[in-house]
Every structure is written in structure tokens, then in C-alpha cells.
Amino acid sequence: MDQEDEQAPAAQPRTPSRRSTVLGLATVAGIAAVDVGGFLYVSGRLTPGKLTPARLADGFETTFGKHAGFRRNHAKGVSVSGHFTGNGAGSAVSTATVFESGRRSPVTGRFSLSGGVPDVADTATTVRGLGLRFSLPDGEQWRTAMINIPVFLDSTPRGFYDRMLAFKKVPATGKPDPAKAAAFLAGHPETVKAMKIVKKHPPTSGFADSTYHGLNAFHLTNSSGHMVPVRWSMVPVQQARPAAAKPPEDRDQLFNTLVTTVDAGSLRWRLMLTIGLPGDQLDDATVPWPDSRRQIDAGTLTLDNVQTEAEGNGRDVNFDPLVLPQGIEPSDDPLLSARSAVYAQSFARRSGEPAGTSAVNVSQVLDA
Amino acid sequence: MPDVDTGNIPAPAPAVEAPAQFTLFSRWLHWAMAIMIVAMLFIGAAMVASLADYHLLLAVHRPLGVGVLVLGVIRLVNRFTSRLPPHPKSMGSAERRAATLSEYALYALMLSQPLIGWGMVSASGTPLKLFGPVRLPAVLPHDPGLYAVLNDMHMVLGYALFLLFTVHMLAVLFHTLVLRDRLLDRMALWKVQRKKH
Numbered sequence: 413m414d415q416e417d418e419q420a421p422a423a424q425p426r427t428p429s430r431r432s433t434v435l436g437l438a439t440v441a442g443i444a445a446v447d448v449g450g451f452l453y454v455s456g457r458l459t460p461g462k463l464t465p466a467r468l469a470d471g472f473e474t475t476f477g478k479h480a481g482f483r484r485n486h487a488k489g490v491s492v493s494g495h496f497t498g499n500g501a502g503s504a505v506s507t508a509t510v511f512e513s514g515r516r517s518p519v520t521g522r523f524s525l526s527g528g529v530p531d532v533a534d535t536a537t538t539v540r541g542l543g544l545r546f547s548l549p550d551g552e553q554w555r556t557a558m559i560n561i562p563v564f565l566d567s568t569p570r571g572f573y574d575r576m577l578a579f580k581k582v583p584a585t586g587k588p589d590p591a592k593a594a595a596f597l598a599g600h601p602e603t604v605k606a607m608k609i610v611k612k613h614p615p616t617s618g619f620a621d622s623t624y625h626g627l628n629a630f631h632l633t634n635s636s637g638h639m640v641p642v643r644w645s646m647v648p649v650q651q652a653r654p655a656a657a658k659p660p661e662d663r664d665q666l667f668n669t670l671v672t673t674v675d676a677g678s679l680r681w682r683l684m685l686t687i688g689l690p691g692d693q694l695d696d697a698t699v700p701w702p703d704s705r706r707q708i709d710a711g712t713l714t715l716d717n718v719q720t721e722a723e724g725n726g727r728d729v730n731f732d733p734l735v736l737p738q739g740i741e742p743s744d745d746p747l748l749s750a751r752s753a754v755y756a757q758s759f760a761r762r763s764g765e766p767a768g769t770s771a772v773n774v775s776q777v778l779d780a
Numbered sequence: 781m782p783d784v785d786t787g788n789i790p791a792p793a794p795a796v797e798a799p800a801q802f803t804l805f806s807r808w809l810h811w812a813m814a815i816m817i818v819a820m821l822f823i824g825a826a827m828v829a830s831l832a833d834y835h836l837l838l839a840v841h842r843p844l845g846v847g848v849l850v851l852g853v854i855r856l857v858n859r860f861t862s863r864l865p866p867h868p869k870s871m872g873s874a875e876r877r878a879a880t881l882s883e884y885a886l887y888a889l890m891l892s893q894p895l896i897g898w899g900m901v902s903a904s905g906t907p908l909k910l911f912g913p914v915r916l917p918a919v920l921p922h923d924p925g926l927y928a929v930l931n932d933m934h935m936v937l938g939y940a941l942f943l944l945f946t947v948h949m950l951a952v953l954f955h956t957l958v959l960r961d962r963l964l965d966r967m968a969l970w971k972v973q974r975k976k977h
Binding site: 435 | 905
């Protein structure tokens, strides 16, 4: 360090006055307070009531218990793989390569049940999830996480968080506290309306014949730069049958049926793009769009392989709904950014924990 | 060699003699990167605590991080090829050593943070989008365990960088506003008057 050896023989500073010293110190202290205070403020540490991704993830752990190595929500699942073949119809509305006619994109996916308990018993009414990752040319990806109800139950992250805690099961009864649930619903008419819509769409018999909805709105842009709002869903090619009236006998029955069905052959879904019109709700997934909206059948998803959750398969994919290819952009729905943030939080937490053993073991199911 | 001012000080000295400055290029680099790095620290802290703005802040955080990395490399080369002004007399030898060590630590952090960020997104298996169709290639294989380690490192070093930046800024302000030795003038974007005629 050449500057160590050099000293400028500068003039002897005039001793600053006491007053200017105090003023200087006060200014330095003020700037320090703004700097440190501002940093603590933006990091959420001064506002314990503010809902952050970490606090929302904590909410899952409070509600379902902490299960190291598993997703904080949709903890029980099985990995699948296959491909998606575009039929070109989607290219009219989006430049995304996944929609190109005849293009076959490899897909990694995961079927799951909602909730944070990794070995929860299967029931027909538990919300079913399908996460998909489409691998596109040049390392591009499209990820989507869909569920089998036609609208979402909450319009905001706060609503989701409050509902989760309000409907937390009381250990003694195995059911939510009726007073808490009622109090939540009294303050959330959007959830009450959404629940009525969900009731009108009873679940099908299993994973294979469920329709999975992306729920949140996105924007599609085509090659002439024209942008349209969209919601998408995967509609089964398999005949949909109503769920059995009796509860499943085996606690893994829905998954076991899925595993044996995929093993016996492939399962297929049609990707339906529903194009919104001006006035359609773009930032509130609790409100359905009219049935009359234009629907585009964009291609076929084929899932022909099922694997126990393990390194490198669907287990290790964060189905972040904001991993989007060129030609698909997010809408202003506040749930999209919130989902992306909380999924990242959940992914970071479970990735740092020893991996858990999945309750759904494909080889055990097939050997049985 | 630094152009040490041995000038004859007119008596009575009106105030402290202005110090020798860093080169103009160094000064511009310093302030451009200061704004970018402080913005990065606040964006990073806000991003991980935000649900509504997470996606937007992340979309700014990534290209800005690339900018810090590119300028950081240029700055590192510049640091060892350009002429440095001497430390002012108002700094004792222990303080000089501390200043030099903290400077090295700041360089290490400003360069390692973007690289760790890049590596951690690579290890997460997510494409690293910058803007429009522009993406960075993955530099590490998809490995969630590695991602978790790098994610923790990125956060801890982010706090370390914030602390170091804060100490650096407050030390310079203390010299400038309390000791009144015009230390900040070494890095001023304008040319400071060094001699009275």
C-alpha cells in the first residue's frame, strides 16, 4: 500500500469549535439513524404486523406443524413426467414456443394434496394440485401450479393467511373452531362467494380425471404485439367420474390409484386457454369469468411416468407461477407475486433441511 | 507517486488544506457503484420481506447485480492500476490500516455477492432472467442443497456489506463533519481547490 507511507504535510487544522463538533456529531448520528432505521424498516423488522413471505411460511408451520424437508404447503405428493405437444392454436395469442404447432416440450410435474402435512390421509374433498415445469428451447422454462377448484378462495395474501389460521384444525375435534371460522367468513364475502362456486363443482374420483386450474390471470402477447388476458386450465381427456360417496379406505388411495393408472398407460389433459375480455377480473382469482369466454385448446399434456419424490425429479422443482417464457407475462393479481415469494421461502427452507421420505412410494404401490 | 502537496501554506491558514483526490475515473466509479450497491442492499432487504413487490424488486435486483459485477471488475482493475492519493494526516496508522482492510473487504463483498447470487439462482434450477429475452446461463448444476447454502451466504454477506458500508460512510462523515479534515473531498466529483494564491 503506497498510501501507507505517504503523508501529506497538510496544514494543522484549526481546532473546530465545540459548537461545530456537536453539530457534526449530531449530523453523523442522524444519518446513521436514517441508514440503519431505513434498512431495518424495509426488511420488515420494525413492523411485526406486516405479512412477509417468512411470516406466511411460519403460518403454514403453525397450522400444519413443521415437517423438515417438505414443502410448507402441498406437502404430500408424487413426481410425474411426460411431455406437452402444442397444436399451434395458442400461437395466435402468444409467441411462447410451448404453443408452437407440433413442438414437443418435456414436462416434469408433481401431483399433490393441499396442506402442509406430508403423510395426510387422502380425502376426496382435499384440494388436489398439479405443478408443471415445461422445458423449452435454450433453457427457457414455463412453470405453473394449478389446483382442482374453479376459483381461488382468497383475493389477497392477507385473506389467505387469515383464513388458514381461522380454519386451523383444533386437535380435540379435528375440525376448525366454528367461532373463528365464522368470524373470518363474516369479514370475507369474497371467500363466501368463492366457496359457493367450489361447492357447485364437486371433486371427481381422483387425480387423473380432475380439471386443474391456473386460477390467476396472466397476459399473452402474440407476434404482432397484441396482448390479451388469459386464465388457463388442464382438462382431462380421461372420462371424469364423481368421487365415491364413502371416504377412501386406504390413507393413500388417491395417490395409489394415480400411480397404478400412470404405470398402466399414459394420462392426458388438454391445455385450455380462456381469453378474457375488458371488464373481466384480472387481479382477483375468487371471481370467475363468464362461461361464454373464448377458449383455445392449445395442445395436449401427456404424463406417462410416475416416480417417488427424489433428487432431480418433481421434488426439487419450485413450481413458481412467475417462471414464465417469452410471450406470457404476469397480471397485476397480488397473489402472483405473493405466491412467488412464499414458494421461494418454502423452497429455501426445505432445501436447507434433510430431505423427508415421501408417503407415496411408487415401487411399493406397484409391488403390492 | 501521489502528487503530495508540499505547497507553502499561506498564513494564516484559512482552513484545512484540501487533500489530493482520487482520479476522476475512480471518483465516478465510486459514486456510481455507491448508488447501485446501496440500492441493491435496500432492494434485497425489501424484496425478501415483501409479498406484493417481491417480483418487481427481484426483476430489478438481478440486472442491477450484473451491473455491480461488471463495474466491480472494472473497478478492481482500476484500483491496482491507478494512482492513489495519500491518506490524510488526520488519520493515525491504526486507522489507516483499518481503512485499507475495510476497503479490501468492501471489494471482496461487492464482487462476491453478485457471483453468489448468480450461483444460487443457477443451483435453484430457475432460469436467470435479466430483461426481456436476455438470460444468464447457469454456472452451477441444479442442486437444492447447494442453493440453500448459497442462499444463506447471500443473506449473511448482504448484512455484512450493509454493516461495512455503514461504518465506511459514518467514518468518512465523522472525519468530514467532526474532525473537519475535508476527507470527503478526496472522492468529490468536482475538482477541489488545492492551493490558495
